[in-house]
Amino acid sequence: AQTVTQSQPEMSVQEAETVTLSCTYDTSESDYYLFWYKQPPSRQMILVIRQEAYKQQNATENRFSVNFQKAAKSFSLKISDSQLGDAAMYFCAYRSAVQGGSEKLVFGKGTKLTVNP
Amino acid sequence: DGGITQSPKYLFRKEGQNVTLSCEQNLNHDAMYWYRQDPGQGLRLIYYSQIVNDFQKGDIAEGYSVSREKKESFPLTVTSAQKNPTAFYLCASTSWGGSNQPQHFGDGTRLSIL
Numbered sequence: 001a002q003t004v005t006q007s008q009p010e011m012s013v014q015e016a017e018t019v020t021l022s023c024t025y026d027t028s029e030s031d032y033y034l035f036w037y038k039q040p041p042s043r044q045m046i047l048v049i050r051q052e053a054y055k056q057q058n059a060t061e062n063r064f065s066v067n068f069q070k071a072a073k074s075f076s077l078k079i080s081d082s083q084l085g086d087a088a089m090y091f092c093a094y095r096s097a098v099q100g101g102s103e104k105l106v107f108g109k110g111t112k113l114t115v116n117p
Numbered sequence: 118d119g120g121i122t123q124s125p126k127y128l129f130r131k132e133g134q135n136v137t138l139s140c141e142q143n144l145n146h147d148a149m150y151w152y153r154q155d156p157g158q159g160l161r162l163i164y165y166s167q168i169v170n171d172f173q174k175g176d177i178a179e180g181y182s183v184s185r186e187k188k189e190s191f192p193l194t195v196t197s198a199q200k201n202p203t204a205f206y207l208c209a210s211t212s213w214g215g216s217n218q219p220q221h222f223g224d225g226t227r228l229s230i231l
Contacts, residue, residue, distance in 0.1 A: 044224055045222035
């Protein structure tokens with residue numbers, strides 16, 4: 001079974017600075033997808049960024065980028081120019097790409113990000 | 118606008134009572150999922166369904182039941198057998214078929230014990 005580990009229960013960053021959230025995962029599969037979701041105090045789950053395992057290029061979405069290291073099974077999220085609205089719980093998630101599979105998401109336990117003004 | 122609607126937002130359960138959480142989507146998604154969220158635990162999969170009239174147990178299905186009579190709807194019943202039902206419940210949906218499409222989530226239902 002796949003597992004996802006987020007080793008930082010809490011992180012803080014100063015507004016306008018850069019922060020990196022860590023995520024490692026364990027799988028024997030070669031094809032899969034990785035996601036970062038943001039959950040603000042409203043509890044809504046919002047997709048931040050996604051990465052296909054077969055792509056070597058790291059995904060970027062505006063101020064958000066990932067460092068995907070497939071051999072190391074690492075998938076960290078970098079937030080540049082942090083804003084107060086970035087404060088939230090961040091969840092790393094894994095999804096198998098095996099045909100006919102459940103396509104369920106396996107989540108890490110989350111990292112609570114605080115942005116200080 | 119397309120999306121996922123969960124209701125109610127807050128729900129209270131008495132001892133020995135079954136309660137049902139509603140999840141409706143108008144995204145024309147094939148697959149639907151129920152997750153439970155506890156503090157410090159992340160999200161854990163309860164049940165999922167990839168087609169109408171079919172569903173599968175997730176990692177923590179004991180004490181829960183579901184049905185999938187319509188593509189748009191995937192209600193979750195928390196039965197009296199679930200001894201610790203207090204949690205935040207999230208419903209999600211996605212297109213099925215190996216695509217990289219992310220799961221879309223509803224706004225959640227918070228269930229508490231009276």
